[in-house]
Amino acid sequence: MKTTNTKLYSNLINGNWHPPGTDVLENHNPADYNEVIGFFPMATLEDTKQAIDSARAALPAWSKIPAPTRGAILDKASQILTSRLDEIATALTREEGKTLAEAKGEVTRARDIFKYYAGEGWRIGGEVLPSSVTDELLYTRREPLGVVSIITPWNFPIAIPAWKIAPALIYGNTIVFKPAEDAPHTALLLVEVLVEAGLPAGVINFLTGDGALIGTEMTSNPNVNGISFTGSHNTGTKIYQNAIKNMARVQLEMGGKNALVVLKDADLELAVKLAITGGFGLTGQACTATSRIIVQEEIAEAFVSALTTAAKNLKLGNGLESGTNMGPLVNQDQLQTSQNYMALGQKEGATLLLGGEVDGTKGYFAQATIFDHVQPTMRIAQEEIFGPVISIIRASGLNDAIEKANAISFGLSASVVTNNLREAFAFANQIEAGVVKINEPTTGLALNAPFGGFKQSSANTFKEQGQAAMDFYTRTKTIYVNHG
Ligand code: NAD
Numbered sequence: 001m002k003t004t005n006t007k008l009y010s011n012l013i014n015g016n017w018h019p020p021g022t023d024v025l026e027n028h029n030p031a032d033y034n035e036v037i038g039f040f041p042m043a044t045l046e047d048t049k050q051a052i053d054s055a056r057a058a059l060p061a062w063s064k065i066p067a068p069t070r071g072a073i074l075d076k077a078s079q080i081l082t083s084r085l086d087e088i089a090t091a092l093t094r095e096e097g098k099t100l101a102e103a104k105g106e107v108t109r110a111r112d113i114f115k116y117y118a119g120e121g122w123r124i125g126g127e128v129l130p131s132s133v134t135d136e137l138l139y140t141r142r143e144p145l146g147v148v149s150i151i152t153p154w155n156f157p158i159a160i161p162a163w164k165i166a167p168a169l170i171y172g173n174t175i176v177f178k179p180a181e182d183a184p185h186t187a188l189l190l191v192e193v194l195v196e197a198g199l200p201a202g203v204i205n206f207l208t209g210d211g212a213l214i215g216t217e218m219t220s221n222p223n224v225n226g227i228s229f230t231g232s233h234n235t236g237t238k239i240y241q242n243a244i245k246n247m248a249r250v251q252l253e254m255g256g257k258n259a260l261v262v263l264k265d266a267d268l269e270l271a272v273k274l275a276i277t278g279g280f281g282l283t284g285q286a287c288t289a290t291s292r293i294i295v296q297e298e299i300a301e302a303f304v305s306a307l308t309t310a311a312k313n314l315k316l317g318n319g320l321e322s323g324t325n326m327g328p329l330v331n332q333d334q335l336q337t338s339q340n341y342m343a344l345g346q347k348e349g350a351t352l353l354l355g356g357e358v359d360g361t362k363g364y365f366a367q368a369t370i371f372d373h374v375q376p377t378m379r380i381a382q383e384e385i386f387g388p389v390i391s392i393i394r395a396s397g398l399n400d401a402i403e404k405a406n407a408i409s410f411g412l413s414a415s416v417v418t419n420n421l422r423e424a425f426a427f428a429n430q431i432e433a434g435v436v437k438i439n440e441p442t443t444g445l446a447l448n449a450p451f452g453g454f455k456q457s458s459a460n461t462f463k464e465q466g467q468a469a470m471d472f473y474t475r476t477k478t479i480y481v482n483h484g
Helices: 045-064 067-083 085-096 100-120 159-170 184-197 211-220 233-246 268-284 297-312 332-348 398-406 421-430 468-473
Strands: 011-013 016-018 024-029 032-041 136-144 147-151 174-178 204-206 226-230 249-253 258-262 290-296 351-354 369-372 389-395 413-417 435-438 474-482
Touching (some): 024 184, 032 184, 045 136, 147 211, 159 184, 211 226, 211 233, 258 268, 258 398, 290 398, 297 351, 332 369, 389 398, 398 421, 413 421, 468 474
Parallel strands (some): 258 290, 258 413
């Protein structure tokens, strides 16, 4: 039986809330799909054009506001996020499925991101350069890029929007924001917070609905100057092709197939902890999730046995219930994908050590799954699964491990567990990944450090987060002043 509070949620265009028409997007709880969270608008093409026009109209006034004053609004948003942390985290778990502890961590991250970029308002600056001409002042000025389209996935429904929206705003841009179909509620709560913090009408516009319809307009409309997208490689490729027609700037962060390399002198207990966190945390639904573990032969048996024992103890369940270590997958497609790869791994000849089953009777639950003796060329070792499935690959030593780790089209995150300093640095230098960790999980990022992948994990254009975000969200003007 379906339970629903039949709540209707709205889109935001030019400061006005637009409730849904007859066509709606239904949002439900992945831990119990009979629980309907609410109904969201299916924005039309006309709505999308209006949102872009509204962002364009709001740009001159917003970009003229002194950056520290814009920062005060971000700071206020950060304070509101603190006061609503528990409520927003609960909403996040209800629609996306991750555990409440994970959701609280994510909302806390969003809060900190707004705080960080509020401070950046005091630091935006250009350069003064030495001039080759007498009595000439030569300097650069950072200006907003303009109207930016922000398109996000469901797996971090508040942190990813935050790390795109906060820098876009502080550097003076206006926004059209479209969250993923599976997590519109958390995104809407963030937009509400920004409105409450005092963001003027039109500076942020919010659209829910069909990703392809809204997203195509958001990435091909000539009034859009920049597109920041996180999501699948397939969608990212389409966006790049649309953007090029208008020479719009793009930032695309996409999939991963991240390796945790465990060398023979590793602290075994630490290696197991990092594998569990990276592989099964967030139910494996993180772009930086550990999906391959490359382990040196000498310690492989001991590591595999300790990892399997630890993974057996993970409690799969509703993320809102205490004691749950791993929530459900987000939707039926994700469940089906995990199930397909669980079957494929066995067909390809890998050894199934743990899990391998899903339960879709009430929610989208997939067991923590470990395959051993995986060959690097098998599809389970090459393709992004985005679920709780780990492939263990054996390696003879550091060089073999690096070669196997690099033999892949993705290049997002990689980690090595070792007490050998020389091997740790060799790994850091030779691994083809935008994020490298030593004795840390492949997941988890600092908000003030550049983030982005290599190879097919990214458009390889602009990094996100920290001060690197300024390069994407501003354009540089060079000014020559002859005062002789
Ligand atoms: P997705 O590509 O299906 O959707 C992402 C967003 O794009 C959604 O908002 C969707 O509505 C929108 N979209 C769909 N079609 C579009 C189109 N034609 N034009 C424009 N926008 C369109 O991805 P997903 O399933 O939501 O997310 C999972 C993927 O995201 C995984 O591949 C994962 O690795 C990746 N991801 C990457 C990072 C990173 O930083 N590298 C972080 C999180 C997730």
